[in-house]
Amino acid sequence: MKRTPMPPRTEPMRHAPKAVPTQDRRQREKRPRTHPAEFSPKTRLAIRTRAGNGDPFDARCEACGKWLGRHGGEIQHRRARKAGGSRDPLLGSVQNGVLLCGPSIDRRTCHGRCEDRGDEHMHGMGFWLRDGEDPRETPVMLHGIQGGVTVWLTAGGGYSAAPPPGGEAA
Numbered sequence: 151m152k153r154t155p156m157p158p159r160t161e162p163m164r165h166a167p168k169a170v171p172t173q174d175r176r177q178r179e180k181r182p183r184t185h186p187a188e189f190s191p192k193t194r195l196a197i198r199t200r201a202g203n204g205d206p207f208d209a210r211c212e213a214c215g216k217w218l219g220r221h222g223g224e225i226q227h228r229r230a231r232k233a234g235g236s237r238d239p240l241l242g243s244v245q246n247g248v249l250l251c252g253p254s255i256d257r258r259t260c261h262g263r264c265e266d267r268g269d270e271h272m273h274g275m276g277f278w279l280r281d282g283e284d285p286r287e288t289p290v291m292l293h294g295i296q297g298g299v300t301v302w303l304t305a306g307g308g309y310s311a312a313p314p315p316g317g318e319a320a
Contacts, residue, residue, distance in 0.1 A: 168177055188242050189225055195236050195308035201249040211251035213260040215293030218251060224261050228288070229279040244304045246285040248277055282304045286314055 189197070196205060198220070202209035205297045216223075225247045229240075240246060252259020263269040264278040272278055275298075277288035291298040292309070301309040 157275065168236055189247055193244055193247065194225055196244050196253060197247045197249055200244070200303075200307050202320065210293070211260055212224075212248045212290065212292055213250055213272065213275060216251045218249065223249050223251050223263055224254060225255075226264050226277065228277060228285045229283060230267070240285065243285070243305065244307045245305060248290065248303075250277065287316070289313070
């Protein structure tokens, strides 16, 4: 079968206009990349920097003092997110997170002991909280040679020796 050639163009090809994003798509693009109860990368860095006394490369377990460095350890939610999750932004805040040594599945490590939610010593030190306990008002006992020091975690990613305004809740 013989094909006939196409006639030469007399005008340039027209391009289809670019698609404008729909309203749903624009709303999706504005959503935060992490769930409100998850720790954002910025929050994770703030917690690790706090645990390193200003240097994330010198981060230590906030419960026992073991050196973890820039990538070691895991960040623990002091007040649990629950199995179904939660939209409470407080759960993903700097005040609800602590840097602990070890994986959550090893009950010999600080993170494992907290994840179990049954170690009363770790609860007494403020590294895990029960329902209703506010991480902004519940202090933690940091590691120390002489038995540690009690501090409150600030929203700015630091420690405070004084309870937050409104008094100590725990």
